[in-house]
Amino acid sequence: MNNQMISDFAKLISNSRNIVFFGGAGVSTESGLKDYRSEDGLYNTVKKYNVSPETILSRSFFEAHPDIFYDFYYNYFLSCESEPNRAHICLAQLEKTGKLKAVITQNIDGLHQKAGSKNVIELHGTTKKHYCPKCKTAFPTEDVIALKGEVPRCRKCGSVIKPDVVLYEEQLKETVIEAAISAISAADLLIIGGTSLAVYPAAGFIRYFGGENIVLINREQTAYDSKATLVFREKIGEVLSETVKIM
Ligand SMILES: [Zn+2]
Structure with a gap:
C-alpha cells in the first residue's frame, strides 16, 4: 500500500463535503460471497x-x-448468511460523519445496510425483499x-x-435511476470501487458527475483510470480502512 496515496485520499475526503460511493461486485466478494459470475x-x-x-x-x-x-x-x-466487510463498515462510518451522502451499489445483498449505511441506492434491487x-x-x-x-x-x-x-431483460426502476443521478450530480468527490465500469448502466451514471475528484479502487484497469485523481489497485476494504484510520 502506497502511504502517500492513502494520505492524499484522506486529504480529499477531508476537503470534500458531498461524497458519493459507487460500488460493484468487488465490494461484496471481499465478504466471501459465492459469486455465480466466477x-x-x-x-x-x-x-x-x-x-x-x-x-x-x-x-x-x-x-x-x-x-x-x-x-x-x-x-x-x-x-449463506454473509457479513459486511471493512469496505462496508468504513463507508457506514463516513456516512455518520456527514461527509458521505449516498452509497450507490450494483450489489443486491443488503450488506451496506447491515453495516449501518442509511442512504443506499440499490440499482439492481435487493434479495432482502420479496x-x-x-x-x-x-x-x-x-x-x-x-x-x-x-x-x-x-x-x-x-x-x-x-x-x-432486477433480472436480466428487466429495466432498472425509474425512481432508483433518478436517485442515483441526483446523488452523483451533487457530489464533489466520487469514490468508485469494485467495478470495472464496463457493464451497463455503471458507466452511464458516472457521466453525471461534475465534481472535482474521482477516486478509483479496482483490482483491474478501467476505462476511467485517466479521469481519476487517484487510482488504487488494492483491495477496497484495505484502501478504505487504511484511509479512515489516519483521518
Ligand atoms: Zn398475490
Whole structure:
C-alpha cells in the first residue's frame, strides 16, 4: 500500500463535503460471497442446470421455470448468511460523519445496510425483499429462506413470488435511476470501487458527475483510470480502512 496515496485520499475526503460511493461486485466478494459470475460458479451452474447463470436470472426463465430459478437463487443468494466487510463498515462510518451522502451499489445483498449505511441506492434491487408481482403483497424473506429453494407462492393469489431484484431483460426502476443521478450530480468527490465500469448502466451514471475528484479502487484497469485523481489497485476494504484510520 502506497502511504502517500492513502494520505492524499484522506486529504480529499477531508476537503470534500458531498461524497458519493459507487460500488460493484468487488465490494461484496471481499465478504466471501459465492459469486455465480466466477469460473467455478459458471461451470457448476451449467453442469447442474444445463444453462448459464445469466439465463436463469432472466425474467423469461423465471416465469417459465420458477423451480430451477429458486433452486439456483437459494443456492447462490440465500443459503449463506454473509457479513459486511471493512469496505462496508468504513463507508457506514463516513456516512455518520456527514461527509458521505449516498452509497450507490450494483450489489443486491443488503450488506451496506447491515453495516449501518442509511442512504443506499440499490440499482439492481435487493434479495432482502420479496413480493407478489401480481397483487404486490410482500412476502417475508425469512419464509423464502425457510423454503430452501422451493418455489414460494403468494398467500393471497397463489402467484409465484419474485425477489425484488432486477433480472436480466428487466429495466432498472425509474425512481432508483433518478436517485442515483441526483446523488452523483451533487457530489464533489466520487469514490468508485469494485467495478470495472464496463457493464451497463455503471458507466452511464458516472457521466453525471461534475465534481472535482474521482477516486478509483479496482483490482483491474478501467476505462476511467485517466479521469481519476487517484487510482488504487488494492483491495477496497484495505484502501478504505487504511484511509479512515489516519483521518
Ligand atoms: Zn398475490
